[in-house]
Amino acid sequence: MILSDILRFIHFSFYKLFKPEITIGEAKISDWKTLRPWLDPQSQQDENALTAPNCTNLVARHGKKIVGFVQLLRLKNKNTDELWLNSLLVGRSYRRLGIGTLLSNAVIGLTVQEGQNILRLRVRESNKPAVQLYIKLGFGTEKSEYFKQNEKNVKWLIMKKVCS
Ligand SMILES: CC(C)(COP(=O)(O)OP(=O)(O)OC[C@H]1O[C@@H](n2cnc3c(N)ncnc32)[C@H](O)[C@@H]1OP(=O)(O)O)[C@@H](O)C(=O)NCCC(=O)NCCS
Numbered sequence: 201m202i203l204s205d206i207l208r209f210i211h212f213s214f215y216k217l218f219k220p221e222i223t224i225g226e227a228k229i230s231d232w233k234t235l236r237p238w239l240d241p242q243s244q245q246d247e248n249a250l251t252a253p254n255c256t257n258l259v260a261r262h263g264k265k266i267v268g269f270v271q272l273l274r275l276k277n278k279n280t281d282e283l284w285l286n287s288l289l290v291g292r293s294y295r296r297l298g299i300g301t302l303l304s305n306a307v308i309g310l311t312v313q314e315g316q317n318i319l320r321l322r323v324r325e326s327n328k329p330a331v332q333l334y335i336k337l338g339f340g341t342e343k344s345e346y347f348k349q350n351e352k353n354v355k356w357l358i359m360k361k362v363c364s
Pocket of ligand 1: 287288289290291294295296297298299300301302322323324327328329330332333334336
């Protein structure tokens with residue numbers, strides 16, 4: 201175990217015992233600098249994503265510190281919007297404390313609020329923490345797709361939840 205792992209373990213144990221107060225709210229333009237490195241480097245998003253009408257961006261904060269992020273993306277599909285849960289991420293030292301669940305549930309709540317009942321997401325099949333989280337939240341696999349990444353075929357799952 202190296203020092204950074206030991207420090208992370210102490211930090212984690214502390215927070216597991218004394219649950220940090222986490223608030224979920226919409227991201228502000230001033231959050232962009234913090235958030236950009238968290239987003240998929242291949243995504244073309246810039247800070248306009250924080251105000252774009254087809255996205256709602258939520259952050260989890262511990263005090264003033266941003267400790268998690270998720271995006272609700274509305275994609276035009278014929279006459280309706282398809283809703284996608286996108287870019288869920290929790291800071292390393294804050295994982296396994298329920299923050300991913302809080303953020304995902306906030307997106308599920310927005311889906312229902314918008315009068316929609318289907319929420320989708322895309323996740324690498326090998327990403328066990330994320331897949332476990334989504335299964336726990338009631339998502340099921342709708343289909344799978346393979347994409348070439350660094351010369352390898354990577355399996356992605358499209359997961360779907362019927363929200364009520
Ligand atoms: C996936 C991720 C968002 C989970 O966030 P989190 O705040 O740690 O999740 P939670 O604490 O709400 O965990 C809820 C459940 O998810 C599952 N889970 C979370 N992390 C897990 C892990 N490392 N291994 C196995 N299951 C895990 C468990 O079922 C967990 O419930 P439990 O703690 O009662 O066992 C976080 O690990 C992360 O940011 N990963 C990197 C980014 C990423 O892969 N995002 C997903 C993109 S599709």
